[in-house]
Amino acid sequence: MKTRIAALAALFVLAAWGGLHLIHQTTSSASAPGQTVLSVYTTGQATTPQMPLWKALAEGDLSFTPDIHYWKNLDDLRGLLLAGKGDIWVGHIDGFAQAAMRGAPVRLVSVTGWKKFYLLTSRPGIRTFDDILALPTGAEIASTPPHSPGAAVLRALEKKGLPAFTYAPYEPKQLALMAVQGKADLLLLPEPLVTVLLRKAPHLRIVASVEEEYGRLTGKPAMLPIAGIAVNLETLKNNPGLADRIARALAGQEAELKRDPAAGLDTMPKEFEKFIPRDMVLSSLERDIIHVRSAHEARDMIRDYLDMVFSGENGEGSRMLPESFFGGAS
Known part of the structure; x- marks a missing residue:
């Protein structure tokens, strides 16, 4: 029951965040x-x-x-x-x-x-980005939004030694529900969804910033x-x-x-x-x-x-x- 309530709460916040976007609003300033x-x-x-x-x-x-x-x-x-x-x-x-x-x-x-994209996980064996580097080729990372620029950057970093992972795309509300229910344990997300999930799914933790690891692997600015x-x-x-x-x-x-x-x-x-x-x-x-x-x-x-x-x-x-x-x- 608690899991279901938490999941619904996460979806409510996502709706507020913009994951559902049911209304096209207009505001005029004087x-x-x-x-x-x-x-x-x-x-x-x-x-x-x-x-x-x-x-x-x-x-x-x-x-x-x-x-x-x-x-x-x-x-x-x-x-x-x-x-x-x-x-x-x-x-x-x-x-x-x-x-x-x-x-x-x-x-x-x-x-x-x-600076927007982060890797999150609940796996006990993954604590740093070096643990990500040690994952086997083809390991699945659940990502959002679909066609995530963060995933594109990580694919480009395969030339710098990053394994060729499989990026499974999801809509924000779908991936949030999966994460809260424990059905996704390695995720690629942007802020402010990261903050939303860390509050609603405290078993998750940040492993790495995509932009920081881009800088570390390429020698370019970490942004x-x-x-x-x-x-x-x-x-x-x-x-x-x-x-x-x-x-x-x-x-x-x-x-x-x-x-x-x-x-x-x-x-x-x-x-x-x-x-x-x-x-x-x-x-x-x-x-x-x-x-x-x-x-x-x-x-x-x-x-x-x-x-x-x-x-x-x-x-x-x-x-x-x-x-x-x-x-x-x-």
């Missing part, structure tokens, strides 16, 4: 007379990647009024991008890039999400350009310099957010509390990093990352990405 109104499409699944944006808006570093919309899932976001619907988008770098390579009017402005802020190219025609202004404003928030991450939460729209409780967000920030770079600055890291994520898609990597994709002040 605009100052004569001030530009821009539609911002965002998600309740992300916290750190968008805190600099909301803080910059709250403090007047950006002089437009956001008309806030919430995309429901990655398919919904992909459709918005390809249709060119919206002025500003908060989302995943690979999703932005994939849309741009298919002709969508997308310019990435800033990378704001750099990856996972999420950020993009702007519609059509919007930029009517708002010259907007991409640079956003990039500078977000970068200007980095130092203060590093000192006090909670200050960023205070400026986010109140609707975010419907997706994941504030205390869970604060806990997830303990494993996240505050780091803001323009797409122009992070171009090489973005290309390296996309070459890993898209390596199985006809080998296209980042070669088909237009140069107009990389925006923001240098």
Whole structure:
């Protein structure tokens, strides 16, 4: 009975986190007379990647009024991008890039999400990443979301000695239920789902950070350009310099957010509390990093990352990405 209650509780939290996304919400902010109104499409699944944006808006570093919309899932976001619907988008770098390579009017402005994926387990014999390295080829790792960038990075690390594991994809709510019931004991997950599961399934523990192990095995920085802020190219025609202004404003928030991450939460729209409780967000920030770079600055890291994520898609990597994709002040 206790297991069933815990499982239902986990699913309830996941629904709030955004795993079910039953509602496509819209929130309009009151605009100052004569001030530009821009539609911002965002998600309740992300916290750190968008805190600099909301803080910059709250403090007047950006002089437009956001008309806030919430995309429901990655398919919904992909459709918005390809249709060119919206002025500003908060989302995943690979999703932005994939849309741009298919002709969508997308310019990435800033990378704001750099550390998201973790390996969790309940197996007594797995305590460190070295124990993961000792697993046999073909060992199964349950992963979420489907087509997880974290799994793509781990596959790329096979060239650095990581065994070729089998990654079993699941929807977040499905994998959460399996984990709570003890039916999955080696998992690959992003924050803030990691925090949710650690509370609801205390038999699980973190073994490793994908980004940290990427850095250790490659000798590169232990971070990856996972999420950020993009702007519609059509919007930029009517708002010259907007991409640079956003990039500078977000970068200007980095130092203060590093000192006090909670200050960023205070400026986010109140609707975010419907997706994941504030205390869970604060806990997830303990494993996240505050780091803001323009797409122009992070171009090489973005290309390296996309070459890993898209390596199985006809080998296209980042070669088909237009140069107009990389925006923001240098």
